[in-house]
Amino acid sequence: MxxxxxxxxxxxxxxxxxxxxxxxxxxxxxxxxxxLVSGRQRRRVLLIDSGRPxxxxxxxxxxxxxxxxxxxxxxxxxxxxxxxxxxxxxVRAGEVSDxxxxxxxFELVLADGRxxxxxxxxxxxxxxxxxxxxxxxxxxFGRGVFHCPFCHGFETRDRALAVVGxxxxxxxxxxxxxxxxxxxxxLATHGSMPTDEQRALLAKADVALRDEEVTxxxxxxxALTLEFAAGPALTRGAIFHRTRIRQHSALAARLGCVHLPDxxxxxxxxxxxxxxxxxxxxxxxxxxxxxxxxxxxxTAAADGARAAVWADQELFRADTGL
Numbered sequence: 001m002x003x004x005x006x007x008x009x010x011x012x013x014x015x016x017x018x019x020x021x022x023x024x025x026x027x028x029x030x031x032x033x034x035x036l037v038s039g040r041q042r043r044r045v046l047l048i049d050s051g052r053p054x055x056x057x058x059x060x061x062x063x064x065x066x067x068x069x070x071x072x073x074x075x076x077x078x079x080x081x082x083x084x085x086x087x088x089x090x091v092r093a094g095e096v097s098d099x100x101x102x103x104x105x106f107e108l109v110l111a112d113g114r115x116x117x118x119x120x121x122x123x124x125x126x127x128x129x130x131x132x133x134x135x136x137x138x139x140x141f142g143r144g145v146f147h148c149p150f151c152h153g154f155e156t157r158d159r160a161l162a163v164v165g166x167x168x169x170x171x172x173x174x175x176x177x178x179x180x181x182x183x184x185x186x187l188a189t190h191g192s193m194p195t196d197e198q199r200a201l202l203a204k205a206d207v208a209l210r211d212e213e214v215t216x217x218x219x220x221x222x223a224l225t226l227e228f229a230a231g232p233a234l235t236r237g238a239i240f241h242r243t244r245i246r247q248h249s250a251l252a253a254r255l256g257c258v259h260l261p262d263x264x265x266x267x268x269x270x271x272x273x274x275x276x277x278x279x280x281x282x283x284x285x286x287x288x289x290x291x292x293x294x295x296x297x298x299t300a301a302a303d304g305a306r307a308a309v310w311a312d313q314e315l316f317r318a319d320t321g322l
Contacts, residue, residue: 020043025124028053028054029298047091050125122278136217143221163185164240187210214227252280269287272310
């Protein structure tokens with residue numbers, strides 16, 4: 001701890017020693033960066049880490065300037081080390097089981113029974129991937145089976161690829177990886193039938209179709225085998241699969257934050273939710289104008305910075321009477 005200050009201690013004393021300026025729930029890239037920005041403004045910050053990051057299965061992080069290819073574990077460790085330089089930032093392992101709004105902030109109930117109060121709340125609890133139930137798929141998710149061609153497409157270039165799924169997003173994914181990364185792409189629809197229009201688009205892009213049910217996936221990255229209910233097995237260098245997603249935490253719903261039809265928390269350009277004083281950052285939230293939440297580390301970190309900046313400005317304006 002290299003920084004000391006009388007201002008945060010004075011604020012703590014005024015609050016009775018039991019409240020924070022900002023509590024950040026979730027310690028992925030969004031939450032870590034929100035805590036860093038808030039700590040640098042000498043705010044008293046509590047970062048609560050459940051220890052279950054979404055990108056834990058992945059061996060590498062990409063599209064992060066200066067750290068391309070770093071492992072998620074190494075990146076989190078480096079971020080935690082950065083936070084240790086700020087005396088007003090506390091990082092605590094745990095989960096928040098409930099939250100409620102107060103007249104001037106929020107009361108949080110932690111899973112261990114502790115109760116904390118905060119003036120501003122930044123939710124960065126993320127999403128959970130829910131792969132289709134095919135034996136062997138979930139075990140390989142992030143290691144041979146990927147959801148994002150921006151994050152992992154380059155590493156699969158010029159290999160024989162498969163896309164598992166039948167919804168319009170999966171059709172688009174098959175078309176995209178065929179356009180960018182491989183001339184040998186098969187869309188395995190797992191027993192569903194694409195529309196005639198989709199079939200025409202896939203045929204034009206030379207994407208092959210397997211309509212049979214996928215019964216299992218086996219093998220190692222670089223040589224994955226899809227078994228089908230009928231017809232020959234298929235060996236591929238990598239598989240792409242767009243999972244269903246759900247919120248990791250119900251806190252946003254408990255606090256009354258408006259959700260969009262896809263389950264994401266609706267935020268504005270300041271990362272504010274519909275609940276006053278509650279911000280949301282990372283892949284759990286998106287602007288209504290965007291079709292999907294971005295799942296990149298770099299954009300999550302940027303969301304966390306935005307949330308922390310504007311939470312700080314709300315605190316500053318309230319304290320100075322602006």
